[in-house]
Amino acid sequence: MTTDTPTIVLVGHGMVGQRFLEALAERGLTATHRVVVLCEEPRPAYDRVALTSYFSGKTPEDLSMTDMEFIEKHSIELRVGDPAETVDRSSRTVTARSGQTFAYDTLVLATGSYPFVPPVPNKDATGCFVYRTIEDLLAIEEYAKTATTGAVVGGGLLGLEAAGALKGLGLTSHIVEFAPRLMPVQVDEGGGAALLRTIEDMGLSVHTGVGTQEIAVDADGAVTGMKLSDGSELSTDLVVFSAGVRPRDQLARASGLTVGERGGITVDEQCRTVNDPHVFAIGECALAADGRVYGLVAPGYEQAETAAATIAADEASFTGADLSTKLKLLGVDVASFGDAHGTADDCLDVVYSDSRAGLYKKLVIGRDGTLLGGILVGDAEAYGTLRALTGSVPPISPESLVLPAGSGAPAQLGPAALPDDAIICSCNNVRKGTIRDAVTEHRCTTVPEVKKCTKAGTTCGSCVKVLGQLVTAELEAGGVEVDKGLCGCFAQTREELYEIVLALRINTYQDLLDRYGRENARGGDGCEICKPAVASIIASLAPTIGASGYVLDGEQAALQDSNDHFLANLQKNGSYSVVPRIPGGEITPEGLIVIGEIARDFGLYTKITGGQRIDMFGARVEQLPLIWTRLVDAGFESGHAYGKSLRTVKSCVGQTWCRYGVQDSVRMAIDLELRYRGLRSPHKLKSAVSGCARECAEAQSKDFGVIATAGGWNLYVAGNGGATPRHADLLAQDLTDTELIKLIDRFLMFYIRTADRLERTSTWLERIPGGLDHVRDVVVEDSLGICEELETLMAAHVANYRDEWSDTINDPEKLARFVSFVNAPDTPDPVVGFVPERDQIKPDLPLLSIGLRPADDVLEGTAQR
Amino acid sequence: MTLAPETTDLKVQLRLGDSWFTICDLNVLLPGRGVAALLPDGRQAAVFRDRTGNLYAVDNRDPFGGAAVLSRGLTGSHQGRPFVASPLLKQRFDLATGQCLDDDTVRITAYEVRAR
Numbered sequence: 001m002t003t004d005t006p007t008i009v010l011v012g013h014g015m016v017g018q019r020f021l022e023a024l025a026e027r028g029l030t031a032t033h034r035v036v037v038l039c040e041e042p043r044p045a046y047d048r049v050a051l052t053s054y055f056s057g058k059t060p061e062d063l064s065m066t067d068m069e070f071i072e073k074h075s076i077e078l079r080v081g082d083p084a085e086t087v088d089r090s091s092r093t094v095t096a097r098s099g100q101t102f103a104y105d106t107l108v109l110a111t112g113s114y115p116f117v118p119p120v121p122n123k124d125a126t127g128c129f130v131y132r133t134i135e136d137l138l139a140i141e142e143y144a145k146t147a148t149t150g151a152v153v154g155g156g157l158l159g160l161e162a163a164g165a166l167k168g169l170g171l172t173s174h175i176v177e178f179a180p181r182l183m184p185v186q187v188d189e190g191g192g193a194a195l196l197r198t199i200e201d202m203g204l205s206v207h208t209g210v211g212t213q214e215i216a217v218d219a220d221g222a223v224t225g226m227k228l229s230d231g232s233e234l235s236t237d238l239v240v241f242s243a244g245v246r247p248r249d250q251l252a253r254a255s256g257l258t259v260g261e262r263g264g265i266t267v268d269e270q271c272r273t274v275n276d277p278h279v280f281a282i283g284e285c286a287l288a289a290d291g292r293v294y295g296l297v298a299p300g301y302e303q304a305e306t307a308a309a310t311i312a313a314d315e316a317s318f319t320g321a322d323l324s325t326k327l328k329l330l331g332v333d334v335a336s337f338g339d340a341h342g343t344a345d346d347c348l349d350v351v352y353s354d355s356r357a358g359l360y361k362k363l364v365i366g367r368d369g370t371l372l373g374g375i376l377v378g379d380a381e382a383y384g385t386l387r388a389l390t391g392s393v394p395p396i397s398p399e400s401l402v403l404p405a406g407s408g409a410p411a412q413l414g415p416a417a418l419p420d421d422a423i424i425c426s427c428n429n430v431r432k433g434t435i436r437d438a439v440t441e442h443r444c445t446t447v448p449e450v451k452k453c454t455k456a457g458t459t460c461g462s463c464v465k466v467l468g469q470l471v472t473a474e475l476e477a478g479g480v481e482v483d484k485g486l487c488g489c490f491a492q493t494r495e496e497l498y499e500i501v502l503a504l505r506i507n508t509y510q511d512l513l514d515r516y517g518r519e520n521a522r523g524g525d526g527c528e529i530c531k532p533a534v535a536s537i538i539a540s541l542a543p544t545i546g547a548s549g550y551v552l553d554g555e556q557a558a559l560q561d562s563n564d565h566f567l568a569n570l571q572k573n574g575s576y577s578v579v580p581r582i583p584g585g586e587i588t589p590e591g592l593i594v595i596g597e598i599a600r601d602f603g604l605y606t607k608i609t610g611g612q613r614i615d616m617f618g619a620r621v622e623q624l625p626l627i628w629t630r631l632v633d634a635g636f637e638s639g640h641a642y643g644k645s646l647r648t649v650k651s652c653v654g655q656t657w658c659r660y661g662v663q664d665s666v667r668m669a670i671d672l673e674l675r676y677r678g679l680r681s682p683h684k685l686k687s688a689v690s691g692c693a694r695e696c697a698e699a700q701s702k703d704f705g706v707i708a709t710a711g712g713w714n715l716y717v718a719g720n721g722g723a724t725p726r727h728a729d730l731l732a733q734d735l736t737d738t739e740l741i742k743l744i745d746r747f748l749m750f751y752i753r754t755a756d757r758l759e760r761t762s763t764w765l766e767r768i769p770g771g772l773d774h775v776r777d778v779v780v781e782d783s784l785g786i787c788e789e790l791e792t793l794m795a796a797h798v799a800n801y802r803d804e805w806s807d808t809i810n811d812p813e814k815l816a817r818f819v820s821f822v823n824a825p826d827t828p829d830p831v832v833g834f835v836p837e838r839d840q841i842k843p844d845l846p847l848l849s850i851g852l853r854p855a856d857d858v859l860e861g862t863a864q865r
Numbered sequence: 866m867t868l869a870p871e872t873t874d875l876k877v878q879l880r881l882g883d884s885w886f887t888i889c890d891l892n893v894l895l896p897g898r899g900v901a902a903l904l905p906d907g908r909q910a911a912v913f914r915d916r917t918g919n920l921y922a923v924d925n926r927d928p929f930g931g932a933a934v935l936s937r938g939l940t941g942s943h944q945g946r947p948f949v950a951s952p953l954l955k956q957r958f959d960l961a962t963g964q965c966l967d968d969d970t971v972r973i974t975a976y977e978v979r980a981r
Contacts, residue, residue, distance in 0.1 A: 053972075057974060058972065058974070059974060062962075062963065062972055062974060062975070457969075464969070489941075510916065520944070521942075524945070525915050525916055525940055525941050525942040526897075526941045526942070527939075527941030527943065527950075528939040528940075528950035528955065528957070531897075532939070555897075557895060557898065558898045559897070561939065561952070562934070562938060562939070562952030565937065570934065570937070570952055570953070572932060573932050574932035574933055574934045816893075820903075821900075821901050821902055821909070822888060822893060822900040822901065822912070823887075823888050823889055823903060827903055829933055831909075831926070831931075831933040832932075845931050845932065
């Protein structure tokens, strides 16, 4: 480093310090300057906002915000664990604890703040902690191992987080707040009441309106309790002080810089100290030009940008920031924005309060109807829209903005109603107009692209939902052509990929991806959308293109959805259900007994399905081969209940027994089910055969349904039950057995060839040009001349069908995959548990109980600022 | 020196604190698929290998559904970043960092993993 390279020394490497370094790099200042960072903590910048998530399983590494590649790439000299001790402004040098002295041209102080500990007797006793750094958390976690009760001094944001953390560590937790309500800064009395009820329901004890007078200690000097200002005593083993923070301005004070009366290094609108043009202060240690110290990360980021811009001789200023916040605290949404406490003259409140449900919503409205601010507790859904409307007269009445849906006039005010200068992302100060420009001028078409282009939604994420609505609306308005490709890896539709695979006999996914994938996807690992879709195409065409017809062979195993990979249906707790094929719903008493014995021996829950078979639930992954060995021995085959393939062909009892039946519907159902079993298709296929027009098998609600007539069979196609029921359309009448099967062969293969992924026959028929008439032309009249090929493809499938469970239990290498843990195959997954219900079992899912840390639900909700 | 993978007996190891915990033979890992491993403290890791041979490990638990099934998810790459999609409700997680790609506020533990 030559001596004439100007040097920037940054004191403090927290979130704001790191943002400052990034801002320097963006402006090219790291290339022209030597940059030295003095960091007090033993680790580089981490996400202090998400500190509490350490207790829900995040590691200090997870919380890190520092990319060491970035530090190295920009030759930043980051000195961890080496805080600045003195600043000599006359010689422009900083001396670190290590004794090393650094000369600076520009000094930036980002020293943050320190936790305020009220001056009560024994405040430094063993068992007293603060809540600010990862080291604090490690110490609390260690001490909590021998404690049963914990108390938090301070019922603000951090205090509530700390109390939740103590509860998560298994302690009985108390919150002591001097103010008459929780979160006194953010919410008013009503909001505090709604919050109190919810917090107390979680099992935390709240003591408001009382101060801490003394910490009681035992003979060894360890905490035993607290004496409170109302004369009561609270016994506790551990105390966490979380009564606010104060700017760390000692270094500045000692060097003669001006600090505010209540602390904070006084700076101007460029974040430059008022005494010394070579020294800047940013973040929580700075007293901004508007006379405030900002304790939120977003204003700190803005100050970091301002200081970096000023050093680069760009114009920038920080004149104050929006203090709006939305957070999820112990699982409760809390938001405040604008003039939340109604301090403006003549303002009026609109309040909706339901303390039973823990809801409180208040809007502060000016005389002229301008929305000035508000508080939302329990439901902050409207925050994004309301914050953006602040400062304007909302286009609809304010009451309708806070009333719950369904009560009179529920109003859904979409982001379209916002003016262009409404701020959508307050963390990064991005206006609606900027987001619209990103779509219209910078050709962004997705939310991630817009986030990258505008930085909106990249900090707290609370605006991402609104962002998505804006992007969609703008795209639609601009008539932008939407990419019809299968996914981010393939620009082709599923139909086009099918044609490529068939025409070129491509029989591996990697080959297809590397040759026909999008440029940036070639050579990659594909994605969860195209892998199963291509696996299905390959499986449908396997015999024709020379691929293995066994879905667990070679590369194909890696492409299958989890259900296909384990040849069973994954259930919510990680166990599987098993469905053997029962063609046509016909089963012998011996077969029923085998299924009953297996279900009994493995303790499975049994239920009759809608498709006339039996589903057995609750099998652990390592039990699947054992269950199937017995099923295969008894002559059962896979029912493919897990696959996008033929499920069942349901039947009524038909002519054989029924007084009304005109054909043998059971035999036809069995023939069809055995013919098409194992056929992989774009979505599942269901079928049924009815023995007469009474239609007891409900064939007209199936993908292909057959109804007996006096003269043969009628074929119906593209029916569906489910969420969007559709009656099947009649494709052809009075068919012989041979004609019927030939027509179904063609219909299914034409569907498999032309449908989109996960497109049932019903939606496919509605979508394709020409609809039913076109399909009839193709498969009945052979208008495209492809019927012979369609029949050949189906014949190859039928000839090559093998039962995949039978293949699997005879293949030791495949069986080795059916284990709970690769390193402990005999240990069952402890998460899979069951409890009794109605003489059988049901899943008992111990949510969030994995791992050693007793992470309670309450810890899921950590602050999102 | 280049060793053909099939002639070596490399082990997959996970970093736990300061030590390396052996999971299984490298050749057990099918490119594009995961396995579940039980860690000494009772936690579970999902270990993956991509088509170029890179190894990844994340917590096996799906933070949305609660079941320990991420090892059974499909893997892929998104803008050069490897991910696994949960088999429950398909949320994707960056395999290198554990960050959920569909919900910025959710991140699972990612482990350092090596073969030797």
